[in-house]
Amino acid sequence: MTDDFVADVTSVAALSEPVRRRLYRYVVSKDAPVSREDAAAGTGVAHHVAKFNLDRLVADGLLEVQYSRPPGRGGPGAGRPAKLYRRAGRDIAVTLPARSYYLAGQVMAEAITAAGRAGVPLAEALTGAARTTGRRIGEAAGGARRPAAERVTEILERHGYEPRPAAHGIILANCPFHSLAAEYPQLVCGINLDLVGGVLDAIGAGDLCARLDPAPGRCCVTIADRGGPA
Incomplete structure (x- = not known):
């Protein structure tokens, strides 16, 4: 059992949790990266629940993070860039027996x-x-x-x-x-x-x-x- 196989199984298994699955589907359905606030509102979960599960999806290799300020805001006093989530760039596939x-x-x-x-x-x-x-x-x-x-x-x-x-x-x-x-x-x-x-x-x-x-x-x-x- 290779390290890549174990990593892919772990990533797919993360989606067995219903809240995590809803957040993942919400993020990948959007054309642009999604903030925690938008993900929480779009899936009907509390902000702290969205934060925890989105970061777990990042740790499991299903989502990636980028930081960006809202359009029109920049320079001193603009505040910290927002943490945004998007689908990870890697392909994940698990087949048993293995297929390629x-x-x-x-x-x-x-x-x-x-x-x-x-x-x-x-x-x-x-x-x-x-x-x-x-x-x-x-x-x-x-x-x-x-x-x-x-x-x-x-x-x-x-x-x-x-x-x-x-x-x-x-x-x-x-x-x-x-x-x-x-x-x-x-x-x-x-x-x-x-x-x-x-x-x-x-x-x-x-x-x-x-x-x-x-x-x-x-x-x-x-x-x-x-x-x-x-």
Whole structure:
């Protein structure tokens, strides 16, 4: 369970509290940042209740704060800027099991762009985009001094693959593109194969290779020791 997952669950769980949920919905429904006074009046709660819960929503990563004076007021004697609240800039999504359709969409968007720009077949562009994405993920992870199997396990865990040690490599117990794979298995399995292969390239895992090895209830790709059985 990654730190990002825990943070996202904590953020979403904050909205289970009814007053907090009402305040959040009020803030995000407005075109401009909202003051505590406006939020309290708009939701029918006491000012001190609005203050406490708005600040909790900030602490949980759902809202952000900015300070601004009302229009027309400035200079000496204008008073302190008002504390205003707006929707936080980060995306928050929690899926169980983990899914990462954004990552699949990013690979496909890069492939379509590359195919149009370079005039290469889409299948070739998709292979290149998935491999490049995998390398980018691997390079961003760091930890070069650790064993390759440990590093790739940590990287793929972070992206929802649920890696598990096996007799001759690593099993990926979850497909982060599950719904897409059910409808377009050949396409998505190819993306998985090239993406995982790109991660292995990036971390220099020469003794490991990604292989298509579909089986019910898990990802269609496994990571095998090159010296193990085919």
